[in-house]
Amino acid sequence: MTNRSGGRNRNKRGEGGKLRDELIAAASRLLETADGQESLSLRAVARAAGISPQSLYLHFADRRALLTAVYEVRFAELANELAATSATDPPTRLREICHAYCEYGLRNPGHYRVLFGTAGTPGWEPTDAQLPGLPVFRSLVEAVNDCGGVDRSDDSSDDSSDDPSDDPTATAICIWAAMHGLITLRQDRPSFPWPPLPHLLDTLVTAHLGTTP
Numbered sequence: 001m002t003n004r005s006g007g008r009n010r011n012k013r014g015e016g017g018k019l020r021d022e023l024i025a026a027a028s029r030l031l032e033t034a035d036g037q038e039s040l041s042l043r044a045v046a047r048a049a050g051i052s053p054q055s056l057y058l059h060f061a062d063r064r065a066l067l068t069a070v071y072e073v074r075f076a077e078l079a080n081e082l083a084a085t086s087a088t089d090p091p092t093r094l095r096e097i098c099h100a101y102c103e104y105g106l107r108n109p110g111h112y113r114v115l116f117g118t119a120g121t122p123g124w125e126p127t128d129a130q131l132p133g134l135p136v137f138r139s140l141v142e143a144v145n146d147c148g149g150v151d152r153s154d155d156s157s158d159d160s161s162d163d164p165s166d167d168p169t170a171t172a173i174c175i176w177a178a179m180h181g182l183i184t185l186r187q188d189r190p191s192f193p194w195p196p197l198p199h200l201l202d203t204l205v206t207a208h209l210g211t212t213p
Contacts, residue, residue, distance in 0.1 A: 020059045020069075022049050027070050032110035042066065071132040074111050078104050079135050090146040091209065097143050098179055098201045105183035106197075116180060141172040147209050171208050178204050 026048040030040055042063055046053045060066040081104045085096035105112040115133065145168040179201075186194055194200075 019049070019051070019055075023051075023056060023059060023066065024069050024073055027066055028074065028111070028114055031070065031114045040067070068132065070114065074115050075132045075136055077108075077111065078115070079139070082136065082139050090143070090148070091205065094143040094147055094209070095198075095201055095205050097140060098175065098205060099198060101140075102179050102183055102197055102201065105179075106186060109187055112183065137172065137176065140176060141169050144168040144172045144175065144209070175204060175208055 023045060027040065027045045030044060030048060040063065042056055042060075043053050045066065046056045049056075056066075060069065078101070081100045082097050085093055085100055087093040087096050182197070182200060185192070186197075
């Protein structure tokens with residue numbers, strides 16, 4: 001918050017957490033329009049929040065720490081959207097999770113770009129237990145796993161143990177990639193005659209799991 005002279009009003013004692021939240025919000029806004037995370041500078045974030053760069057270092061040791069906080073907040077929002085699904089039937093729950101994911105991306109294009117249009121926090125391994133987006137991906141894997149894999153009632157082969165479609169993680173990755181494509185293409189090509197999103201997601205889930213709506 002700025003005062004009439006253009007400077008930022010001081011937070012009251014004990015409101016340091018409020019400034020931290022403001023810095024995360026400022027960094028997120030800049031990332032929504034920046035050309036990748038590498039173009040984000042701490043000086044620009046401090047300027048957007050109306051504070052001195054020195055004050056920013058009281059809350060974040062470096063740019064990576066700030067970026068990590070941004071991803072944690074945005075991914076927590078997305079995780080909450082997915083957790084709000086209420087269906088108990090596994091295929092229906094998977095469809096609801098997919099719908100909630102796509103609706104979040106289409107409703108919050110800036111936030112979605114921060115999560116998946118930038119490179120992510122540098123130096124992190126995909127297997128890192130602290131990766132901010134891991135709970136979101138795990139919820140998708142769990143939903144796929146609860147569906148029991150692909151329907152093989154019409155499969156006459158005796159040995160399908162090596163079929164990659166038996167792997168819920170691989171299936172979840174394919175579904176995630178397809179949802180990401182739907183979100184970005186619907187945003188980038190709005191003139192295309194897109195079928196309703198629920199129909200596309202039903203088609204997507206059915207194609208990967210062999211289930212019916």
